Amino acid sequence: MGVSGSVQQRDRTVAATEAVALVLDETSPLPESASDVEELAQRLRGHISQLGVVVPPGTTALRSAQQLASEGVPDSYIPSRVYLVKLAEATQALVAAVLAHGVVPVQTVCRRRWWKPRINVLRGVVFAVALACLVWAASVPRA
Template sequence: MAAAETVALVLDKDSSLPESAADVEELARRLRGHISQLGVVVPPGASTLRGAQQLASAGLPDGYMPSRVHLVKLAEATQELVATMQAHGVSPAKPTRRRRWWKPRINVLRGSVFALAFACLVLAASVPRT
């Protein structure tokens, strides 16, 4: 879903290409991230995956037009990966939720230590002296 939104930012007819170099770098970084995430889901032998990974590993070229052209190519490669994933009927894996243990508050810990110390004191006082 996020990949489609990022692709739409670049390829949608109503959206204009980013003006600043920082915006281009940010979109390229996001598209590279989507390509790497989709690379896990798409079957490894897919030709679209190999081409997208090669494109993503290339650096962003200098200059206004070359950087925008590279950005559009990244978006198209991401779009092809999404289409390949949907064609193979593979759904993205949901992240597994790790069980979160209850973290006691500091006063609970202090009370537990006090109770343990008090129990040791009572036990030591009840032992007969010889």
């Protein structure tokens, strides 16, 4: 669980950081339409909910991010972009809280992963079985 949990936590924080960069990065363009703003807000809300499972419940960053995520996107141009920036900043604070606490995420359902052999291993097994059949057939007395 330790290595897998750390990788999963890192993946969550990296994905959230990338979504935050779409909004806060200086080189990122402003969203053009209301649907673009709504899509980015939904993405950030998803990251907040995923990271909320990892952070301890009483964390200030979690409460403020969840409160902001529960609000709707304003209709007008400037307030909707301001809301998006605030949501991105709250997500960024939540990522920082996850990294600061160093918590391991809640274990998800573990499924047994079967070993997937490489093609050369399969070829070797088929060759070994064929060779064993040939040796066995050659050792049987003829009538």
